[in-house]
Amino acid sequence: MKYLLMIYGNKEKWSSLPPEQLQEVIAKQDAFNTRYRESGELLGAYGLGDADEAKLVRRVNGQAAVTDGPYLETKEYMASFYLLDVPDEARALEIAADMPSADQDPVELWPVPHEAPQS
Template structure:
């Protein structure tokens, strides 16, 4: 498969949103996401899928006098935060849109799709 354009597909969430999902619904939601991940890993279009910790675990890191200066909490004070993201490699924007729309959460929540403009490969 020839590599194409890369995209990030992001899902936003909040603790209130997660708390509103009944406990008995989680196993099916997780199974649907795993099936999505398997399907697109096998096609070579899903490079990675990542779930983030709750916003309370976020930190801001700056450099001050040559050393890390760490502040607890996310940068923006928002009700929603990036909950997870997928890295896609697709032959066209339309294909990336189709994959984003196939994400299980897209039934009820929008998926934010961003083209990756620059890349620094990990291997030269």
């Protein structure tokens, strides 16, 4: 079963970390990624750009209409996501709880019950 882990970020929080602490956080996350990639349970780990780099895309009269976005009403935004392939929810929960930042920030766990067929 596939699961999506979502981690939220806060630009102010990250920019307030001293460089050596930021490097420590990155090293812990890299170790997490390596451990679960090597076990075959982590299919992908993706960090997203800052929210001020995101765009909203709509189709208006058949044409793409692109605006800056998202228009967040909070300081927190999705900062990264991870795709797991594990036997069951219990294992997904174990991995989510092992996320290095889970003792400070919650990790959202979403089941992925549908996958588009690959050609």
